[in-house]
Amino acid sequence: MVGLRLNTPNGEGELKNIYMSELGYLMVKVENENKTFTSYNLGKPKDGLSIDDLIIHLTKNNDY
Numbered sequence: 001m002v003g004l005r006l007n008t009p010n011g012e013g014e015l016k017n018i019y020m021s022e023l024g025y026l027m028v029k030v031e032n033e034n035k036t037f038t039s040y041n042l043g044k045p046k047d048g049l050s051i052d053d054l055i056i057h058l059t060k061n062n063d064y
Contacts, residue, residue: 006030010038018054026054 004015013030016037021027026042 008032008038008040010036013038 006013006015008030010030010032013032015028016031017029019027019029021041024044026045027039028042029037029039031037
């Protein structure tokens with residue numbers, strides 16, 4: 001899933017990392033077209049979160 005192309009508020013970007021923050025939030029790191037990085041907070045994961053749920057969340061409203 002890393003390498004997935006996403007539309008972001010900063011334009012098109014590439015998913016570089018998925019991780020949990022120290023406070024338990026699911027985070028994604030996206031490399032923007034200008035080679036800067038932005039981290040997005042996806043919220044606290046619920047019990048039973050699957051990789052399929054994450055893919056659907058990340059690709060929702062994207063043309064890819």
